[in-house]
Amino acid sequence: xxxxxxxxxxxxxxTHMLLLLLSLLSLLLLLAACGRGxxxxxxxxxxxxxxxxxxxxxxxxxxxxxxxxxxxEEAAVPVxxxxxxxxxxxxxxxxxxxLEAETRVRVIAEASRRLVELLxxxxxxxxxxxxxxxxxxxxxxxxxxxxxxLFEQAERxxxxxxxxxxxxxxxxxxxxxxxxxxxxxxxDVADADREFSYTRxxxxxxxxxxxxxxxxxxxxxxGSELFEIIDFTSLVAxxxxxxxxxxxxxxxxxxxxxxxxxxxxxxxxxxxxxxxIVDARTGTIKVTVDIGGQPGLRPGLYVDVELVTAREExxxxxxxxxxxxxxxxTFVFRIRDGRARRVEVRPVMSDVGSVRPLDGxxxxxxxxxxxxxxxxxxxxxxxxxxxxxxxx
Numbered sequence: 001x002x003x004x005x006x007x008x009x010x011x012x013x014x015t016h017m018l019l020l021l022l023s024l025l026s027l028l029l030l031l032a033a034c035g036r037g038x039x040x041x042x043x044x045x046x047x048x049x050x051x052x053x054x055x056x057x058x059x060x061x062x063x064x065x066x067x068x069x070x071x072x073e074e075a076a077v078p079v080x081x082x083x084x085x086x087x088x089x090x091x092x093x094x095x096x097x098x099l100e101a102e103t104r105v106r107v108i109a110e111a112s113r114r115l116v117e118l119l120x121x122x123x124x125x126x127x128x129x130x131x132x133x134x135x136x137x138x139x140x141x142x143x144x145x146x147x148x149x150l151f152e153q154a155e156r157x158x159x160x161x162x163x164x165x166x167x168x169x170x171x172x173x174x175x176x177x178x179x180x181x182x183x184x185x186x187x188d189v190a191d192a193d194r195e196f197s198y199t200r201x202x203x204x205x206x207x208x209x210x211x212x213x214x215x216x217x218x219x220x221x222x223g224s225e226l227f228e229i230i231d232f233t234s235l236v237a238x239x240x241x242x243x244x245x246x247x248x249x250x251x252x253x254x255x256x257x258x259x260x261x262x263x264x265x266x267x268x269x270x271x272x273x274x275x276x277i278v279d280a281r282t283g284t285i286k287v288t289v290d291i292g293g294q295p296g297l298r299p300g301l302y303v304d305v306e307l308v309t310a311r312e313e314x315x316x317x318x319x320x321x322x323x324x325x326x327x328x329x330t331f332v333f334r335i336r337d338g339r340a341r342r343v344e345v346r347p348v349m350s351d352v353g354s355v356r357p358l359d360g361x362x363x364x365x366x367x368x369x370x371x372x373x374x375x376x377x378x379x380x381x382x383x384x385x386x387x388x389x390x391x392x
Contacts, residue, residue: 074380075380076380076381077340077374077375077379077380077381078371078381078382078383078384079335079340079370079372079375079381079384080368080369080370080371080383080384080385081335081366081383082319082322082366082367082369083364083365083366084316084317084318084362084364084365084367085316086314086317087314087315087317087354088311088312088314088315089317089350089351089354089356090308090310090311090349090351091248091309091310092306092307092309092351093241093245093248093307093309094305094307095239095240095241095304095305096302096303096304097237097238097239097289097302097305098237098302098303099235099236099291099298099303100235100236100237100238101231101234101235102231102234102235102236103207103230103231103233103234104229104231104234104299105228105229106225106227107132107204107225107226107227107229108223108224109198109226110198110222111195111198111220111222112219112221112222113135113136113137113199114135114136114217114218114219115133115134115135115215115216115217116134116135116137116217117134117216118132118212118214118215119132119134120132120133120212120227121209121212122210122211122212123210124208125207125208126206126229127203127206128204128205128206130202130203131200131201131202132203132209132226132227133201133214133227134199134200135198135199135200137196137199140192140198140199143195143196144189144192146192147185147188147189147191147192148189148192151182151185151186151188151189153185154178154181154182155182155185157181157182158178158182161175201227203227203229204229205229205231206231207229207230207231207232208229208230208232209227209228209229210228210229211227211228212226213225214226230299232293232297232298232299233292233293234292234293235292235293235298235299236272236290237269237288237289238286238288239286239289239305239307240284240285240287241284241285241287241307242285243278243283243284245285246285248309249271249274249285249287250274251271251272251274252270252271253270253308253309254268254270254308255268255270255271255306255308256268256305257289257291257297257303257304257305258303258306259297259301260304261301262296262297262301263296267291267297269289269290269291269292269305270289270290271287271288271290271307272288272289272290274287275288289307310349312349312356316357316361316362317354317355317356318332318345318354318355318356318367319354319367319369320350320353320354320355321369321370322367322368322369322372323345323355324372324373330345330346330347330355331344332345332367332368332372333367333375334361334366334367335368335383338381339378339380339381340368340376340377340378340379340381341378342375342377343360343361344360345357346358346360366383
């Protein structure tokens, strides 16, 4: 009978070693687990301490709560206001121009002669037909005298032929020849008289001599300019206004002329005529403003022109210094119950200092005129005087 096989002794030793290593490994794992638990406990203790600190903080004064309380108290914005009133206002078109004379002529020579006499100077006032200068005239005087003598002879011959015809002592041919000769001599006298008149330079209009272009002794020729005469009572200003204003323009409208070189006060004027067409190139309309003869005004003077296109005597007026502009719209702040309300303004008339709104405003409304730049709608305000003191 055979006995069971026994493991060798070396195998048993290896098995014991393996079991020992497994025991040590288990012990290490157990120790590591215990260490982790101890660390978690310490962290929990720290968190608890922090929690206890956080709970204790409310015992200190809450500064943020105090500042929040201050913000809830709205501060009043100081503003200056005016109460709306009624007054006159005009709608005005403004332009610039240079004064011109509608009646203005250049006196020219009508014959080739030498200037032998000057009778007027620049600045002299002349009447129509007044003699201004004289050209050499000896030849013309001689020709005129000769023509008149021949005319008188022809006249006597015709009268003689009439007497003879009544008595039947002349023929029709002789009578007709005498009549024709008389008419021809009359024409010769007229021609000679006209040539003589060319030696007499006369004013063609009444006005003021503004320029003299010749000197004594000059030889002048037909067409040579001798004098310029201007009628100062015919002064006008021609201005050009945008075509959008066409419906506002008409003859006899009131106008004002400002000539700073003469005086600060305006000169009265009126619209004389409005051009019947619009300049397609510039989109403007020519308006002629009649000024007439007023002391100090002269042709060539630079002036500012105002055309009054509309006027109201008792309109509710909003000061321009109260206006705010935003995206092509206009606003003001109106005070109601201690608060500023933003209100839109739709101007229909405007002058230097005020606008007349279309609607929405009444006499007595309080409108902010200083301090409105930083205002917001419905802001609490404090009305102060211009000196910064509260308005009592």
